[in-house]
Amino acid sequence: xxxxxxxxxxxxxxxxxxxxxxxxxxxxxxxxxxxxxxxxxxxxxxxxxxxxxxxxxxxxxxxxxxxxxxxxxxxxxxxxxxxxxxxxxxxxxxxxxxxxxxxxxxxxxxxxxxxxxxxxxxxxxxxxxxxxxxxxxxxxxxxxxxxxxxxxxxxxxxxxxxxxxxxxxxxxxxxxxxxxxxx
Amino acid sequence: xxxxxxxxxxxxxxxxxxxxxxxxxxxxxxxxxxxxxxxxxxxxxxxxxxxxxxxxxxxxxxxxxxxxxxxxxxxxxxxxxxxxxxxxxxxxxxxxxxxxxxxxxxxxxxxxxxxxxxxxxxxxxxxxxxxxxxxxxxxxxxxxxxxxxxxxxxxxxxxxxxxxxxxxxxxxxxxxxxxxxxxxxxxxxxxxxxxxxxxxxxxxxxxxxxxxxxxxxxxxxxxxxxxxxxxxxxxxxxxxxxxxxxxxxxxxxxxxxxxxxxxxxxxxxxxxxxxxxxxxxxxxxxxxxxxxxxxxxxxxxxxxxxxxxxxxxxxxxxxxxxxxxxxxxxxxxxxxxxxxxxxxxxxxxxxxxxxxxxxxxxxxxxxxxxxxxxxxxxxxxxxxxxxxxxxxxxxxxxxxxxxxxxxxxxxxxxxxxxxxxxxxxxxxxxxxxxxxxxxxxxxxxxxxxxxxxxxxxxxxxxxxxxxxxxxxxxxxxxxxxxxxxxxxxxxxxxxxxxxxxxxxxxxxxxxxxxxxxxxxxx
Numbered sequence: 001x002x003x004x005x006x007x008x009x010x011x012x013x014x015x016x017x018x019x020x021x022x023x024x025x026x027x028x029x030x031x032x033x034x035x036x037x038x039x040x041x042x043x044x045x046x047x048x049x050x051x052x053x054x055x056x057x058x059x060x061x062x063x064x065x066x067x068x069x070x071x072x073x074x075x076x077x078x079x080x081x082x083x084x085x086x087x088x089x090x091x092x093x094x095x096x097x098x099x100x101x102x103x104x105x106x107x108x109x110x111x112x113x114x115x116x117x118x119x120x121x122x123x124x125x126x127x128x129x130x131x132x133x134x135x136x137x138x139x140x141x142x143x144x145x146x147x148x149x150x151x152x153x154x155x156x157x158x159x160x161x162x163x164x165x166x167x168x169x170x171x172x173x174x175x176x177x178x179x180x181x182x183x
Numbered sequence: 184x185x186x187x188x189x190x191x192x193x194x195x196x197x198x199x200x201x202x203x204x205x206x207x208x209x210x211x212x213x214x215x216x217x218x219x220x221x222x223x224x225x226x227x228x229x230x231x232x233x234x235x236x237x238x239x240x241x242x243x244x245x246x247x248x249x250x251x252x253x254x255x256x257x258x259x260x261x262x263x264x265x266x267x268x269x270x271x272x273x274x275x276x277x278x279x280x281x282x283x284x285x286x287x288x289x290x291x292x293x294x295x296x297x298x299x300x301x302x303x304x305x306x307x308x309x310x311x312x313x314x315x316x317x318x319x320x321x322x323x324x325x326x327x328x329x330x331x332x333x334x335x336x337x338x339x340x341x342x343x344x345x346x347x348x349x350x351x352x353x354x355x356x357x358x359x360x361x362x363x364x365x366x367x368x369x370x371x372x373x374x375x376x377x378x379x380x381x382x383x384x385x386x387x388x389x390x391x392x393x394x395x396x397x398x399x400x401x402x403x404x405x406x407x408x409x410x411x412x413x414x415x416x417x418x419x420x421x422x423x424x425x426x427x428x429x430x431x432x433x434x435x436x437x438x439x440x441x442x443x444x445x446x447x448x449x450x451x452x453x454x455x456x457x458x459x460x461x462x463x464x465x466x467x468x469x470x471x472x473x474x475x476x477x478x479x480x481x482x483x484x485x486x487x488x489x490x491x492x493x494x495x496x497x498x499x500x501x502x503x504x505x506x507x508x509x510x511x512x513x514x515x516x517x518x519x520x521x522x523x524x525x526x527x528x529x530x531x532x533x534x535x536x537x538x539x540x541x542x543x544x545x546x547x548x549x550x551x552x553x554x555x556x557x558x559x560x561x562x563x564x565x566x567x568x569x570x571x572x573x574x575x576x577x578x579x580x581x582x583x584x585x586x587x588x589x590x591x592x593x594x595x596x597x598x599x600x601x602x603x604x605x606x607x608x609x610x611x612x613x614x615x616x617x618x619x620x621x622x623x624x625x626x627x628x629x630x631x632x633x634x635x636x637x638x639x640x641x642x643x644x645x646x647x648x649x650x651x652x653x654x655x656x657x658x659x660x661x662x663x664x665x666x667x668x669x670x671x672x673x674x675x676x677x678x679x680x681x682x683x684x685x686x687x688x689x690x691x692x693x694x695x696x697x698x699x700x701x702x703x704x705x
Contacts, residue, residue: 057554078245078265080237085261085543089248125555132551149551156547160540160562161236169540169566171503174380175234176388183237 041074052116056124058155099141196446201269203673203694204452205399210698212406224266232386236542239385247593255606258640268395275508276365278688285682295580299651299660308692317371320363327514344500345510345535351628381537383507413437419465429670481586485578485681489641492621494630509533526613528577529683577683644678
């Protein structure tokens, strides 16, 4: 789990802390992460799994707010999630994430007898590779490899899909109309 | 105009506010007709076109679900728009013309189906559209270009990415030319020139890329056309005594109430899948849907095969600069549809597309095999040294690829659309040839690493195809639905075959021709 202990990881997700629900729509991913909005569509356990997988795939995704991004967008009628482009109807999206995150957590427990947020960096990498390979026979929900692609894309959205993400790559964002929030 | 239906509220009701619907509405309203546009999605303004790969997704289809099957699904969620301007609001402005050999494939090759018109029929409308809307390009450099007036604007500049990749084409003995783009290289008719920031996919809020908000939808409203948003048309209504006459449409408004509007003519311009869905749901007293008396409605569904070649070059390419649709084009493989062994059809290269880090077309997702600590070094290099180009391959037109109604219904109780689309072995062979060629081009241009993305569906056409015979088509060459006197279809759904070029220019030329007919006979 990189250099995060389980306690630090849970703290960094912000799960369980009181948040600013009313003002959430105006917050950037980093701001939302900082104030730790309460979850709307994911369970706490699913959020922990999502944070661990997102961070394993795209370092920085956790701090950039992948949990809050997906949790919020799963409740939006006109969602910003890339899954919209991939043939999954909006009404089926919560089930897509919920079932796959539950399967991913189960896989982690079976592979390492640890929850995802407790994995070491090497274990998290092996866990992600296993999901990408779609070899888990007990996997429930969307195909594991497809889910891997989607979560990785979501993580890239929150890490690279903003002016801050462009700056980190040393390229100009050049917005005609800059978004007031990244998502 | 003398309306055919009794007691019409409007001379014409247009279903959809995208490229073709906006043209019909603008032309008819300017000719003095009363026009109502019903748009399924929300109102949009230029200020809504936010520069973000995430926010751009709000422009895409968010209406009733579309079920997709087959080995080459049509990608409705990516290709279809939603709201003012329809799909043309997010389109990339790549506007090549179909070639002469796209119109008579059945006659010449015994495959697919023929168009009921030739290139020469459509040519003056292409010329008229390009003068009205404005296209930047270099007609002489397009050595393959069919006859037509030169472009009204010079081409857009070629940036480092295009320059680098063009060296590979030259080394392979292939030709490139600036892409003909419906994007201003210089100020044109009140709209400014492009600033080359690569946000075309999110919609162009300055109007340099010609979307309906700055062209025909704007013209339609200025000319007096009325538009109602969040109005989901469910079916076309027919006259009580004469079922060959459309009397109007039924729609569900934003409050969920069913409404009816009467019109002298009905023009369905709801993009490919929803146009067919509406017609399939418009069943006459004899149990047959409008336009489906010979079981042709929904058939000959096509989508282009798109596949991107990516490469890392030692030269700096600055891939964030330029238009999303690309900087250069190659049609060297267009005019001989039988040149490649075991293959059939044309294809084009769209070269040096501006690309963002994230999103479905972004370079991060081009390499899903790279993650964890290896991702950042890849992203940093790609941000400066990536090159990419898009293969666009012609589809086959077969009856088995089709749009139907599902057993499932939407929230209004209307059956949702179900699509089946499979690519055939000839398409597979062409794409394999093109991918090998693409890699060779990139290597010749100095790429140190080359990879390709998956096959993706781009553009959706067919389903209500035009033809000269009622037995093998849904509409005539003007879009008039067979068996009706006043029901028309415009948009890519009337394409009998896909060709291998981006469809919006052809959609617009066909709509100009239909509008001319509607005014003359009005």
